[in-house]
Amino acid sequence: MQIEMENNKDIVFLTGDLGFNALEPLHQSFPDRFINVGIAEANMIGIAAGLALTGKKVIVYSIASFLTMRPYEQIRNDICYHNLDVKIVGTGGGFNYSTHGITHHTIEDVAIMNVLPNMQVLCPTYSWEAREATKSMMKSKKPTYLRLGKSPKTNFFKPDFKFKIGRGFVIREGKDILLLVTGNILDCGMEIAEIIKNKTGLEMSVISMPSVKPLDKKLILETSKKVKLVATLEEHSLHGGLGSEVAMLLSQSHLPKLPFIPSALPDVFIKDVGSRDFLLNKAGLSPKKVAKNIIKKLGR
Amino acid sequence: MSYWSKTAETGSALCISDILAVLYFKILHINPKKPDDFDRDRFLLSKGHGASALYAALAERGFFSVDKLKKYRVNGGIFHGHPSKEVAPGIEISSGSLGHGLSIGAGMALVLKKSLPKRKVFVLMGDGECNEGSVWEATMFIASHKLNNVIAIIDDNGFQGFGKTSDVHTMDLATKFKAFGWQIFHVDGHNPVQLEKILNKAKTSSRPCVVIAKTITGKSIPNIENTLHAHYYIVDEKTHKNHHEK
């Protein structure tokens, strides 16, 4: 972000009172283009719209839950309706604010951002995706939601990867099953592939989908043609996220009907207290459980 | 609690502990044996990130056993870092997103004003929390509806999430509340005698009241007192030991 702001004097960065131990250098480098708007998300989005309507490129930053839900109408009417160059950067998508509790769990954000016309939705996983998604987002002039989570420390990058908004990336090749993953749960997806291989010998292809909207429909349809089952995995509600989008795509395609397993969070508030892994496990998203469901569906 | 669970929001809980002690032991009309008794005062922790202080106050007042505090922010625990209403008796609302409490309090006060005019609704907010527009929507509503059974308390520690409160907004809170028709009280938020006196006075007012309590974030841990860092501080072993030996 430092480099982006150095290269483009029209970028303004707004924070909703967050960024302790992270944003201080940015604040110091650009004192007149970095504003702490305070704990006032609705106001912040409105201000971003005004800035963008007056020639600026704007980044707004806060915890994903507060940034997407509190000012939702401002995002819809002021940003998307005007189709403005505003980038909404939410930190802590999914269960990353684990023991903080339900108000901080962000598991509906992708759905409500997806449904807005003009909005692009990016959920990068590991450091390469996060860096490239940020660069592409900054090049684009469209309203964009960037959902940041905790990066798995693993690097899944391959030399032929070239990031583009709307493109998916084959992380692991496999001829039998297709698993589409978005966001910070990709490491879990790789574990699922390993478990299935060990238990059944079946090969699972794992595709990372950092871009949920636009979605790489071509890649999904082409890969789906070759497999026995399609599965999705996301740290988000079952409704309105990657699973829903893929289900819609497949059901409207000319492909023969395939077994489909969307793995996502159930339609309840998960009130258990614990770490992110603890909560994922409670919600049924542990690699073991997901692998078991897939194996069962295949009748193995 | 911070030490066991290795979690932060420490300073934000320490600065409201004296206020909660006075409320739960001297001011609130409540009965730990009948936590749902309709005839009770309501206390809403709108700055939900001070939850550990609320859990401690409820435990000390007898709503549940002090042992349960070990279940704060650990795997398989009971208590989140922000209050969740159903997990234990005495927690009036789930909170954690700032700027919700005063509106909820207004709704409660509308009902209580007619049915139980002596009962009060206390809402504790952060000074940073008052950045939220919803706080001021509620402030106007409460004044317009003459809800003198609402007592807002502001934890005025001078810090918020990414700096000093005065760096975000320059206008002071008392002036704003006054302009909105509220009665203002100032108090030292770490002086129990003064707190009790002022809160009792606020109870008899014919107008909605705001008690602006001057507090010190990170109170009682000298190396974090009055710093932004206090909010994000996790109690280390040495500090934990020092406090327990006192």
Ligand SMILES: Cc1ncc(C[n+]2csc(CCOP(=O)(O)OP(=O)(O)O)c2C)c(N)n1
């Ligand atoms: C709507 C909303 N936006 C942002 C946050 C994140 N957040 C938690 S505490 C905090 C600072 C609160 O400042 P203040 O109310 O003064 O409380 P203090 O830090 O002094 O305890 C922020 C920004 C939140 N919880 N809710």
